Amino acid sequence: MIDVTISEVGPRDGLQNIDCVLPTADKLRWIEALAAAGLPEIEVGSCVSPKLLPQMADTVEVARSARTLDVQIAVLVPNLKGVERILPERPDKISLPLSVSETHSRRNVNRSHEEMFAEIAAIAGRLKELPKAERPHFEVGLSTAFGCTIEGPVSEALVVDLAVRAVRTGADEVGLSDTTGCGNPSQVRRLIRAVRSEVGSEKLTGIHLHNTRGQGLANALAALEEGLTTLDASLGGLGGCPFAPGASGNIVTEDLVFMLEAMGLNTGVDFDALMRAREALIGVLPREIPIFGFTPDAGLPLGMRVGAR
Amino acid sequence: MIDVTISEVGPRDGLQNIDCVLPTADKLRWIEALAAAGLPEIEVGSCVSPKLLPQMADTVEVARSARTLDVQIAVLVPNLKGVERILPERPDKISLPLSVSETHSRRNVNRSHEEMFAEIAAIAGRLKELPKAERPHFEVGLSTAFGCTIEGPVSEALVVDLAVRAVRTGADEVGLSDTTGCGNPSQVRRLIRAVRSEVGSEKLTGIHLHNTRGQGLANALAALEEGLTTLDASLGGLGGCPFAPGASGNIVTEDLVFMLEAMGLNTGVDFDALMRAREALIGVLPREIPIFGFTPDAGLPLGMRVGAR
Numbered sequence: 001m002i003d004v005t006i007s008e009v010g011p012r013d014g015l016q017n018i019d020c021v022l023p024t025a026d027k028l029r030w031i032e033a034l035a036a037a038g039l040p041e042i043e044v045g046s047c048v049s050p051k052l053l054p055q056m057a058d059t060v061e062v063a064r065s066a067r068t069l070d071v072q073i074a075v076l077v078p079n080l081k082g083v084e085r086i087l088p089e090r091p092d093k094i095s096l097p098l099s100v101s102e103t104h105s106r107r108n109v110n111r112s113h114e115e116m117f118a119e120i121a122a123i124a125g126r127l128k129e130l131p132k133a134e135r136p137h138f139e140v141g142l143s144t145a146f147g148c149t150i151e152g153p154v155s156e157a158l159v160v161d162l163a164v165r166a167v168r169t170g171a172d173e174v175g176l177s178d179t180t181g182c183g184n185p186s187q188v189r190r191l192i193r194a195v196r197s198e199v200g201s202e203k204l205t206g207i208h209l210h211n212t213r214g215q216g217l218a219n220a221l222a223a224l225e226e227g228l229t230t231l232d233a234s235l236g237g238l239g240g241c242p243f244a245p246g247a248s249g250n251i252v253t254e255d256l257v258f259m260l261e262a263m264g265l266n267t268g269v270d271f272d273a274l275m276r277a278r279e280a281l282i283g284v285l286p287r288e289i290p291i292f293g294f295t296p297d298a299g300l301p302l303g304m305r306v307g308a309r
Numbered sequence: 310m311i312d313v314t315i316s317e318v319g320p321r322d323g324l325q326n327i328d329c330v331l332p333t334a335d336k337l338r339w340i341e342a343l344a345a346a347g348l349p350e351i352e353v354g355s356c357v358s359p360k361l362l363p364q365m366a367d368t369v370e371v372a373r374s375a376r377t378l379d380v381q382i383a384v385l386v387p388n389l390k391g392v393e394r395i396l397p398e399r400p401d402k403i404s405l406p407l408s409v410s411e412t413h414s415r416r417n418v419n420r421s422h423e424e425m426f427a428e429i430a431a432i433a434g435r436l437k438e439l440p441k442a443e444r445p446h447f448e449v450g451l452s453t454a455f456g457c458t459i460e461g462p463v464s465e466a467l468v469v470d471l472a473v474r475a476v477r478t479g480a481d482e483v484g485l486s487d488t489t490g491c492g493n494p495s496q497v498r499r500l501i502r503a504v505r506s507e508v509g510s511e512k513l514t515g516i517h518l519h520n521t522r523g524q525g526l527a528n529a530l531a532a533l534e535e536g537l538t539t540l541d542a543s544l545g546g547l548g549g550c551p552f553a554p555g556a557s558g559n560i561v562t563e564d565l566v567f568m569l570e571a572m573g574l575n576t577g578v579d580f581d582a583l584m585r586a587r588e589a590l591i592g593v594l595p596r597e598i599p600i601f602g603f604t605p606d607a608g609l610p611l612g613m614r615v616g617a618r
Binding site: 186187212217262294298 | 457458459489490491493494521524526527529530602607610
């Protein structure tokens with residue numbers, strides 16, 4: 001029984017931040033290693049325009065192959081069109097990014113809040129046409145919820161409003177995303193409480209954090225202590241821009257697994273197999289892409305074991 | 310008014326972990342920049358045998374010069390002999406490392422627990438001879454309190470016993486040290502509660518954390534939420550061994566300042582001046598020594614200011 005679900009987002013969030021296009025076979029080798037390590041959920045790609053993100057052009061094919069593995073498949077979708085593309089592959093979860101910063105929303109998906117709610121409504125309607133057993137879980141991720149690199153501070157009241165509206169418009173759940181790595185633990189606690197008090201605890205169970213300012217695990221701890229049970233992370237902290245020295249991507253799966261397991265929480269992950277997945281990742285990534293994480297180099301403390309229970 | 314005291318330990322803990330011997334003038338330039346950034350306390354060195362740690366041979370001289378700065382001066386001492394050496398410089402604080410792992414204690418200071426308690430008694434006796442205004446604060450740091458690289462897991466009951474005995478033997482205060490970076494947030498909370506319930510909250514106010522497995526800020530957050538008010542850290546996370554890839558030293562002052570200030574806590578630190586101190590450090594350190602920290606590269610989030618209040 002897993003206590004905390006680590007949703008591995010490297011194949012989506014990690015790759016979209018780097019320039020190279022990874023061959024499909026390489027992606028699949030890496031995803032297979034992630035699944036073999038016991039990670040319960042993998043975001044395998046995003047159904048965006050291949051012109052905008054050629055790295056994601058093979059997402060449907062990747063999802064199809066990953067479907068055969070013993071792992072939940074998540075896919076990012078910016079709109080109904082993306083949903084239609086991925087539905088035949090029967091993803092377990094689809095995530096739509098709704099930027100709290102409208103400026104960011106326009107730059108990211110070229111849509112205003114109003115236009116995004118129209119997409120949410122259309123997607124929710126489309127999913128209702130499916131038999132229940134075939135419906136993916138529909139999450140709306142509130143991007144830039146902790147601050148925006150264009151607008152600066154983001155109104156917490158607006159985060160709550162958008163969350164409420166997303167749920168009313170048909171999302172199964174909302175998630176909080178610290179897209180820009182601006183967040184701090186107090187803000188994480190405050191925002192989770194504010195959103196949950198309006199949409200209900202069962203409609204906010206996950207958070208997506210970046211380690212841009214080194215706060216990843218501290219923010220994850222705060223989220224965990226507030227009762228969230230799904231934490232996004234990426235192997236090797238993938239997602240840093242190779243042209244921004246020191247910039248980091250998502251929180252590092254390896255260090256997160258150590259933290260949770262050391263705290264006595266079951267992640268379902270086998271640490272040795274996770275190290276093999278890290279090797280697989282290093283094997284397929286171009287050398288100039290930085291890989292993060294301290295626990296892989298330090299190893300587990302003497303006497304500690306992290307194996308699937 | 311400062312809410313959290315960051316005790317900068319780079320000039321002691323950072324330098325003792327690297328091979329090069331920094332010229333005294335370089336150390337002082339770095340320490341001056343740290344003080345100018347508003348850090349309230351600096352551990353400037355340790356009074357150990359110069360044969361064992363040539364990096365620390367000039368500690369008395371460094372302390373004498375640093376005394377003229379507007380900053381509290383802390384010095385590590387392994388025994389009464391070290392105390393005698395530093396007393397004429399009127400340090401504000403002296404810290405004696407008492408390893409919970411007796412194996413580590415023998416290797417680190419070549420003394421058993423019994424021998425260390427004899428030192429503690431002798432030091433406490435010596436300090437009582439001084440007029441109160443001239444007495445440095447005497448802290449006993451419980452090293453390897455979260456695990457030992459030689460013995461493995463460490464008994465929490467033993468940590469509490471040693472803490473109680475250190476206070477009874479005359480220490481003004483005990484501190485918890487995660488010397489090996491084994492600790493996790495649950496353990497931090499548990500151990501703080503256990504020790505404080507036996508020695509009283511005022512006798513445990515500080516913690517010394519390493520970022521060996523990336524848990525530094527998460528552990529610092531847990532300590533803070535348990536009510537501790539002094540956190541050791543080092544600029545650039547100095548302390549990693551240049552021959553152990555990825556091994557990190559203490560928690561990174563820059564990222565810690567960002568976390569605390571973003572949480573609305575005053576550290577007294579001016580961020581721009583802290584960046585100048587980082588430049589000063591980089592300027593005096595050999596190139597092969599790794600420098601850590603994410604916030605310096607990412608910068609503060611748009612719209613945030615961290616200046617002395």
